[in-house]
Amino acid sequence: MTSDVMNWDDAYRSAGSFEGPPPWNIGEPQPELAALHREGRFRSPVLDAGCGHAELSLALAADGYTVVGMDISPTAIAAADRAAQERSLATASFVQVDITSFTGYDGRFNTVVDSTLFHSLPVEGRDGYLSSVHRAAAPGAQLFILVFAKGAFPPDLEVKPHEVDEDELRAAVSRYWEIDDVRPAFIHANALAMPDLPAELPHGPDEKNRVKFPAFLLTAHKPEHDS
Secondary structure, three states, rough: OOOOOOOOOHHHHHOOOOOOOOOOOOOOHHHHHHHHOOOOOOOOOOEEEEOOHHHHHHHHOOOOOOEEEEOOOOOOOOHHHHHHOOOOOEEEEEOOOOOOOOOOOOOEEEEEEEEEEHHHHHHHHHHHHHHHHHHHEEEEEEEEEEEEOOOOOOOOOOOOOEEHHHHHHHHHOOOOOOOEEEEEEEEEEOOHHOOOOOOOOOOOOOOOOOOOOOOOEEEOOOOOOOO
């Protein structure tokens, strides 16, 4: 699942190495981020970075938030657009961009949410990504990153994301953002879509029979008077 080898548009067209839709497409926001939504942690307008099929964007728009979802896959963006139109969600819009170098949104967003994007980027793309979303954030904006923790996948798995440890995550993000918290979390995925996984994983299925992978949830902010 690393972006060095992944053709993201193929993945969203179900033409990649998965059986059916991508495993991260669980049909709803990731539970860790849905909990933040319920707690009122997001402020509009919101940037959904690497939105994919954009269930988080759509859930926020349904509650009145203005959201812009960005993704490199035109297939994913087209699906998100269709879903927003079908649900009459006028405050959600979607843009196909390279998230590591996009422009045109300077100071726009009060919240930036990364739902499993960071570990999908090539390591050399992280700095451009964090710089780009920082530029698009308003002073005082919040950043939330949900990312696979080191060791989330079996070490002998041939293709997997760029898992991170806490120090690595903090070092990358702190170049542009003030970090408030990094805590253990989980990423939920459809196990049946990943045939190469072993039959038993350390963390059992959730109540919807999805696999839970160890992750980190990082919270950071852009200072009101950024230097």
